[in-house]
Amino acid sequence: MNIYVLIAVISVTIAGFSQILLKKGAMREHVSFLDDYLNLPVISGYALMFASVLATMFAYRGVRYMTIQIIESLGYILVPVLSYFFFGEKFTKNKVIGIAIILIGIAVYNI
Numbered sequence: 001m002n003i004y005v006l007i008a009v010i011s012v013t014i015a016g017f018s019q020i021l022l023k024k025g026a027m028r029e030h031v032s033f034l035d036d037y038l039n040l041p042v043i044s045g046y047a048l049m050f051a052s053v054l055a056t057m058f059a060y061r062g063v064r065y066m067t068i069q070i071i072e073s074l075g076y077i078l079v080p081v082l083s084y085f086f087f088g089e090k091f092t093k094n095k096v097i098g099i100a101i102i103l104i105g106i107a108v109y110n111i
């Protein structure tokens with residue numbers, strides 16, 4: 001496996017956890033405007049998103065643009081899965097259909 005592909009997959013995973021942290025920070029009760037943005041989950045989420053962007057830019061050095069776009073689409077699958085585990089969100093029919101369409105698109109691209 002190309003190390004740059006692995007970096008791209010790690011970048012998507014980091015971005016997924018970043019979104020979970022941002023949602024966790026948004027769900028808290030906030031006492032002030034500053035508390036909305038200056039709490040640990042939100043700051044950590046933005047830091048992870050920044051790390052994800054840097055990792056993706058690095059991955060572009062060794063992976064074709066279209067390949068990274070396919071890898072990035074895995075984030076749309078990862079976030080609902082992480083939401084299920086961290087927030088107890090259910091998989092609705094629309095989510096399952098959306099995930100299936102993404103997987104079909106990845107399969108068609110790789111044919």
